[in-house]
Amino acid sequence: MQAGKLIVVTGPSGVGKGTLLRSLIQRHPELYFSISATTRQPRPGEIEGQHYYFVSRDKFEQMVAADELLEWAEYAGNYYGTPCLQVQQQIQQGRLVILEIEVVGARKINQTFPTALRIFILPPTLAELERRIRVRGQDSEEAIARRLTRAQAEIDAADEFDVQIVNDDLETALIRLESIIFARPN
Numbered sequence: 001m002q003a004g005k006l007i008v009v010t011g012p013s014g015v016g017k018g019t020l021l022r023s024l025i026q027r028h029p030e031l032y033f034s035i036s037a038t039t040r041q042p043r044p045g046e047i048e049g050q051h052y053y054f055v056s057r058d059k060f061e062q063m064v065a066a067d068e069l070l071e072w073a074e075y076a077g078n079y080y081g082t083p084c085l086q087v088q089q090q091i092q093q094g095r096l097v098i099l100e101i102e103v104v105g106a107r108k109i110n111q112t113f114p115t116a117l118r119i120f121i122l123p124p125t126l127a128e129l130e131r132r133i134r135v136r137g138q139d140s141e142e143a144i145a146r147r148l149t150r151a152q153a154e155i156d157a158a159d160e161f162d163v164q165i166v167n168d169d170l171e172t173a174l175i176r177l178e179s180i181i182f183a184r185p186n
């Protein structure tokens with residue numbers, strides 16, 4: 001069996017990572033999306049074990065201490081991390097595994113998984129990024145401010161990653177994402 005691959009998709013909050021990846025999995029159900037652990041409160045409609053594993057700070061710290069996370073980071077006041085076990089199992093089974101994570105965690109993957117393909121999603125402009133976060137309407141004013149403060153520094157790091165995709169027109173960005181993921185030699 002061929003070895004699987006790890007694909008990391010990163011970029012600022014609100015840039016459209018989730019939207020792009022939801023469309024991608026509809027077209028390619030064979031892809032495996034890693035489910036992260038987080039200490040953030042669930043948003044309305046989010047399901048335990050499907051969108052995230054929602055855990056307490058104590059539980060998260062235990063997972064870190066037990067070395068159960070492939071990477072983790074603190075983002076806007078909460079912890080987020082990738083449980084190792086399922087990712088490793090799926091890769092061993094030959095699947096393409098996708099991580100949707102923020103920039104600090106994506107950098108760490110470079111050390112733990114140097115063969116990972118790391119993709120950075122850029123907004124067309126910072127103003128459009130702010131508009132998208134507001135339209136989504138799921139974050140408090142304070143959470144929006146934290147995300148925007150962090151966004152500029154994140155965008156400045158885009159060149160550290162293997163590939164950059166501007167998510168202006170959604171369909172165009174999706175086609176580019178597909179071509180990059182599936183053009184890889186297996």
Ligand SMILES: Nc1nc2c(ncn2[C@@H]2O[C@H](COP(=O)(O)OP(=O)(O)O)[C@@H](O)[C@H]2O)c(=O)[nH]1
Nearest residue numbers: 013014036072073075080081082100101102105
């Ligand atoms: N490092 C890391 N970041 C994660 C993980 N899971 C999610 N994130 C990132 O954490 C950030 C905040 O996620 P979330 O609260 O769901 O907000 P949203 O992405 O703005 O909808 C986003 O940039 C996610 O990509 C993870 O396991 N590790």
Ligand SMILES: Nc1ncnc2c1ncn2[C@@H]1O[C@H](COP(=O)(O)OP(=O)(O)O)[C@@H](O)[C@H]1O
Nearest residue numbers: 013014015016017018019132136167168169170
């Ligand atoms: N190409 C696009 N053009 C316009 N709006 C978009 C585009 N991509 C995503 N959006 C919208 O932007 C908002 C944030 O997208 P989301 O996927 O939640 O971002 P992220 O997962 O990166 O935080 C959502 O309301 C989504 O519908």
